[in-house]
Amino acid sequence: MKFVVTRFGYAVVVILLASIGTFIGLHGSPGSVISSVFDVATTPHSVIVAYERKHGLLDPVWVQYWHYISNIVTGHFGTSLVSDLPVMTIFTTSIGYTAQLAGAAFLLAFGLGIPVGVIAAIERDSALDRFVRAAASVVLSVPNFVLGTLLVLVIGVHLRWLPVGGAGSINDLILPAVVLAAEPWSLTVRVTRTAFLEQMSADFTRTLRARGVSERRILWRHVLRNSLGSIISLGTIQVRNLLGYTVLVEVIFRWPGLGTQLVNAVLNRDYAVAEVLSLLLAAAVVLASALGDVVLRLVDPRVRVTGEAS
Amino acid sequence: MSLAAAQPLPVGPSPGRPLALRVAARLVSRANLFWVTGSAILLVGGVAGVVIQVVPSLRHLYLDQNLIATFKPPFSAGHILGTDNLGRDMFWQLLGGLGISLSIGVGVSLISVVLGIVVGIFGGFFGQVADAVTNVVVDVTWAFPAILLAVVFAGWIGPSLTTVVLALALTNWAGFARIVRGEVLSLRERDFVNAARVLGVPKVVISARHFVVNLLPVTMVMIVYFIATSIIGEAGLSFLGLGVQAPTPSLGLILTVGRDYLAISPWMVVLPGVLLALGVLFLNALGDHLRDLLDPFGRIQKR
Amino acid sequence: MVIAGAEPADSGVRAPVPALEISDLSISLRTGTTDKPLVTDVSLSVGPGEIVGLVGESGSGKSLTALASIGLLPHGVEVRSGDVRFAGESLVKMDRKRLRSLCGSSISMIFQDPLSSLDPCARIGNQIVETIRAHQQVSVAEARRTAVELLDRVGIPRAKERMRSYPYEFSGGMRQRVMIAAALVLRPRVLLADEPTTALDVTTQAGIMKLVQELRSELQMSVIWISHDLGVVGRLADRVAVMYAGEMVELAPTEELFKAPRHPYTAGLIRSGTRLSYGQPFGFVPGTVTEPGHWPQGCRFAPRCDRASEACAAHPALELRGQSALRCVHPLGEEPAP
Numbered sequence: 001m002k003f004v005v006t007r008f009g010y011a012v013v014v015i016l017l018a019s020i021g022t023f024i025g026l027h028g029s030p031g032s033v034i035s036s037v038f039d040v041a042t043t044p045h046s047v048i049v050a051y052e053r054k055h056g057l058l059d060p061v062w063v064q065y066w067h068y069i070s071n072i073v074t075g076h077f078g079t080s081l082v083s084d085l086p087v088m089t090i091f092t093t094s095i096g097y098t099a100q101l102a103g104a105a106f107l108l109a110f111g112l113g114i115p116v117g118v119i120a121a122i123e124r125d126s127a128l129d130r131f132v133r134a135a136a137s138v139v140l141s142v143p144n145f146v147l148g149t150l151l152v153l154v155i156g157v158h159l160r161w162l163p164v165g166g167a168g169s170i171n172d173l174i175l176p177a178v179v180l181a182a183e184p185w186s187l188t189v190r191v192t193r194t195a196f197l198e199q200m201s202a203d204f205t206r207t208l209r210a211r212g213v214s215e216r217r218i219l220w221r222h223v224l225r226n227s228l229g230s231i232i233s234l235g236t237i238q239v240r241n242l243l244g245y246t247v248l249v250e251v252i253f254r255w256p257g258l259g260t261q262l263v264n265a266v267l268n269r270d271y272a273v274a275e276v277l278s279l280l281l282a283a284a285v286v287l288a289s290a291l292g293d294v295v296l297r298l299v300d301p302r303v304r305v306t307g308e309a310s
Numbered sequence: 311m312s313l314a315a316a317q318p319l320p321v322g323p324s325p326g327r328p329l330a331l332r333v334a335a336r337l338v339s340r341a342n343l344f345w346v347t348g349s350a351i352l353l354v355g356g357v358a359g360v361v362i363q364v365v366p367s368l369r370h371l372y373l374d375q376n377l378i379a380t381f382k383p384p385f386s387a388g389h390i391l392g393t394d395n396l397g398r399d400m401f402w403q404l405l406g407g408l409g410i411s412l413s414i415g416v417g418v419s420l421i422s423v424v425l426g427i428v429v430g431i432f433g434g435f436f437g438q439v440a441d442a443v444t445n446v447v448v449d450v451t452w453a454f455p456a457i458l459l460a461v462v463f464a465g466w467i468g469p470s471l472t473t474v475v476l477a478l479a480l481t482n483w484a485g486f487a488r489i490v491r492g493e494v495l496s497l498r499e500r501d502f503v504n505a506a507r508v509l510g511v512p513k514v515v516i517s518a519r520h521f522v523v524n525l526l527p528v529t530m531v532m533i534v535y536f537i538a539t540s541i542i543g544e545a546g547l548s549f550l551g552l553g554v555q556a557p558t559p560s561l562g563l564i565l566t567v568g569r570d571y572l573a574i575s576p577w578m579v580v581l582p583g584v585l586l587a588l589g590v591l592f593l594n595a596l597g598d599h600l601r602d603l604l605d606p607f608g609r610i611q612k613r
Numbered sequence: 614m615v616i617a618g619a620e621p622a623d624s625g626v627r628a629p630v631p632a633l634e635i636s637d638l639s640i641s642l643r644t645g646t647t648d649k650p651l652v653t654d655v656s657l658s659v660g661p662g663e664i665v666g667l668v669g670e671s672g673s674g675k676s677l678t679a680l681a682s683i684g685l686l687p688h689g690v691e692v693r694s695g696d697v698r699f700a701g702e703s704l705v706k707m708d709r710k711r712l713r714s715l716c717g718s719s720i721s722m723i724f725q726d727p728l729s730s731l732d733p734c735a736r737i738g739n740q741i742v743e744t745i746r747a748h749q750q751v752s753v754a755e756a757r758r759t760a761v762e763l764l765d766r767v768g769i770p771r772a773k774e775r776m777r778s779y780p781y782e783f784s785g786g787m788r789q790r791v792m793i794a795a796a797l798v799l800r801p802r803v804l805l806a807d808e809p810t811t812a813l814d815v816t817t818q819a820g821i822m823k824l825v826q827e828l829r830s831e832l833q834m835s836v837i838w839i840s841h842d843l844g845v846v847g848r849l850a851d852r853v854a855v856m857y858a859g860e861m862v863e864l865a866p867t868e869e870l871f872k873a874p875r876h877p878y879t880a881g882l883i884r885s886g887t888r889l890s891y892g893q894p895f896g897f898v899p900g901t902v903t904e905p906g907h908w909p910q911g912c913r914f915a916p917r918c919d920r921a922s923e924a925c926a927a928h929p930a931l932e933l934r935g936q937s938a939l940r941c942v943h944p945l946g947e948e949p950a951p
Contacts, residue, residue: 010449013446014446014449014450014453015453017446017450018450018453018454021450021454021462022462024466025462025463025465025466026462026465026466137591137594137595138591140594141538141587141590141591141594142586142587142590142591143542143545143546143586143587143590145545145546145549145562145565146545146565146582146583146586146587149565149568149569149579149583150579150580150583152569152572153572153576153579153580157572157573157576202729203724203726203729203730204729204730204731204732204733206685206724206730207722207724207730207731207732207792208732209685209713209716210683210685210716210717210721210722210723210724210796211716211717211721211743211744211747211795211796212713212714212715212716212717212718212744212747212748213717213743213744213747214713214747217743217747222732222734222735225732225734225735226732226733226734240452240455241455243455243458244455244456244457244458245455245457247457247458247461247550248457248546248549248550251549251550252569262461263461263550263551263552266461266464266465266552267464267469267551267552269465271465274461274465278458278461278462281455281458282453282454282458283453285452285453285454285455285458286449286452286453289452299734300734301733301734301779301781
């Protein structure tokens with residue numbers, strides 16, 4: 001479909017522009033890198049120069065950018081300035097963990113959020129509905145790192161029910177995934193509920209009833225499908241948020257994913273790693289957004305006309 | 311016709327009392343007493359927090375270390391909320407942190423809002439090319455979730471308060487610009503705009519006079535939400551070590567330091583955590599309340 | 614009070630049993646503890662194959678009357694008294710399950726705005742198939758075949774391909790045809806049409822009207838056609854009922870109503886819709902309808918009527934005269950009391 005091509009083409013343009021951003025931001029002045037890798041006072045000048053030459057730090061800026069972008073595209077991610085490990089290795093070892101965590105959180109948030117939202121809409125204004133809405137509000141207000149740290153305190157330290165560090169077994173995934181999923185879950189519940197309520201009172205439900213279609217079918221076949229548009233739009237935004245918050249949650253729970261690597265790289269002034277990882281993260285966000293738009297178009301015919309879900 | 315499809319209420323040069331006065335009057339009414347008092351308390355706390363950092367003679371309140379009185383729990387002698395890992399008084403640390411949070415929050419919100427309005431109007435009203443350019447800029451910014459942006463800035467200029475402000479401001483503005491653009495798109499078709507253009511009024515003037523005024527309700531609500539998200543953002547970034555650095559107090563910093571000492575004392579984690587959660591809860595509710603007052607037709611989406 | 618059913622205009626067979634019988638129907642809105650009447654004592658009988666036009670301004674209660682008949686009153690609005698009978702059964706007192714089995718198969722309704730009234734996410738073929746399979750045990754393939762035939766019959770070109778189309782891909786007139794197809798696929802005895810052509814342009818309107826007329830003959834179906842447009846109703850209906858402020862004020866065979874309207878409101882409506890020849894003053898009915906809840910005790914039209922007198926302070930009753938009915942103490946054609 002033409003739309004898919006143009007949309008992803010645009011995504012690529014955006015990623016390229018973003019790469020300029022990551023480059024400018026993270027390429028940094030060689031001075032700071034040098035001082036974090038070497039003890040300048042005691043290291044011979046020749047060693048420093050050799051190091052600079054090896055990492056291409058003496059070339060003009062645009063040459064360096066070109067190297068940066070062409071290398072990434074061809075898969076040559078360079079070497080860490082600090083640990084001398086290939087960045088590609090760092091990437092491949094950590095991406096799996098991040099994907100696991102983000103994926104689990106996404107599933108939790110939507111898998112639990114949509115049904116809860118639907119039920120809240122169907123049982124509108126009942127005690128259940130009000131409880132759900134209040135819970136969503138509260139969960140939404142507690143920042144996830146606060147929630148995470150408090151849970152580490154209560155469940156990890158005091159109750160010792162679940163582990164709070166490392167990524168050995170599936171148990172290690174539970175707490176971080178729950179913490180990461182909390183905010184998206186509340187938003188999903190809210191959005192689903194609102195969308196469902198809106199569609200439940202739409203004109204077409206009246207027509208369907210006039211044709212004798214059962215309430216159950218109207219709800220699950222027609223109303224749900226019409227609500228999907230809003231939910232998918234939300235999903236796209238949530239992927240972006242998830243990828244961002246993963247960084248935080250990984251640090252709290254010492255989960256060895258992309259996030260921890262990135263933060264450490266920045267704090268250690270390891271630009272080689274930071275540039276690549278941050279661009280990859282940004283690219284993931286952009287691609288997810290493009291994918292979301294494509295899915296939205298597939299699901300909701302109205303989008304093809306107006307360009308937005310109702 | 312559903313309420314969501316309703317036209318924005320035209321404000322424009324209006325007869326009677328100016329909008330600001332009317333809003334203020336409604337806000338101070340009996341029903342809103344709780345919100346107004348709560349916001350006042352928050353404001354006073356924040357200002358106090360800033361004052362103790364700015365006035366040199368008061369700095370000792372949160373800076374004084376007492377290494378023989380570390381990790382005291384709340385209600386200890388002389389320290390109503392206890393002390394931290396260096397013996398500093400928790401109450402003043404928290405207050406200082408609150409001051410930082412609020413000042414960053416307000417600063418970031420204002421920057422985001424101004425940027426958002428300018429760019430949003432530019433894209434929505436000044437032609438196709440302008441629109442295309444703004445869309446691309448917004449989308450590129452959109453590619454960087456807050457934390458990623460902070461990471462990039464931290465890498466560039468090093469972790470600091472400035473990093474936090476820049477990162478958060480640039481995160482929020484894009485979303486707001488989109489909202490503004492949407493509003494402008496519908497506003498520009500209104501008759502009073504066409505009338506003004508026919509009369510030769512320059513676009514900039516129309517934007518300032520009519521669009522901005524109509525956007526005020528949305529803006530005010532978004533400012534409150536942005537303050538809430540900025541507070542979380544600053545705390546989160548400081549938590550990661552990418553934001554405010556010691557000795558500047560920050561709720562996120564206290565939290566992250568406290569993590570390492572969980573086995574010894576939970577208070578360094580619990581106190582800032584609860585304060586953060588309560589503050590954000592209040593601000594979110596305030597934002598909802600304001601939205602109900604100013605935007606009953608639900609044109610504003612929270613995120 | 615029940616008005617005797619009319620004989621179908623083009624049939625010599627006497628049909629004593631009305632297809633749909635509305636008797637003394639009253640509907641009100643329940644808000645908290647108060648009850649606001651919206652429709653009072655409406656009675657109307659529709660014979661088999663007859664088209665009855667139901668006209669009135671917005672707020673006259675015409676749509677509500679139809680919605681009550683098919684059990685689709687909105688939340689909070691309820692039938693307070695009276696009945697609607699179909700084939701001897703009371704639709705108002707019927708249990709929901711039985712009512713649902715009648716909706717779409719024996720009684721159908723079509724609505725004003727086909728864009729918002731059709732599920733935008735459902736292909737039009739499926740919408741018809743769904744209606745069929747909600748009432749009959751047929752295979753999907755069989756139902757699809759029927760749907761295609763019907764789409765063809767209502768005038769959708771390339772029906773078989775268009776089965777997979779979505780509502781937004783059609784024009785307003787086509788969408789309305791789809792609505793009609795879905796409503797009539799099971800050959801109902803009664804069709805309630807709530808302003809089906811109001812949102813369409815004149816040419817399209819004519820097409821839909823023609824379609825309904827044809828289908829009425831083919832299916833021997835009764836139709837209540839609701840409209841605020843007297844012109845449309847005049848061309849289509851066998852009899853016309855005029856509603857004002859929640860009650861029926863006049864009922865008469867179409868030609869009679871137009872040639873010699875008896876209620877002042879009817880006359881005003883006709884005047885305001887008539888094509889004018891040069892030099893004639895615009896006719897219109899001055900004033901606006903009073904809101905439900907603020908109806909006067911006496912004749913509800915009196916405040917706008919230039920024939921009103923003290924006699925109008927008492928609420929006029931609905932009088933029968935053959936196939937017609939009238940609710941007025943100073944009808945046109947008779948001199949007003951001094």
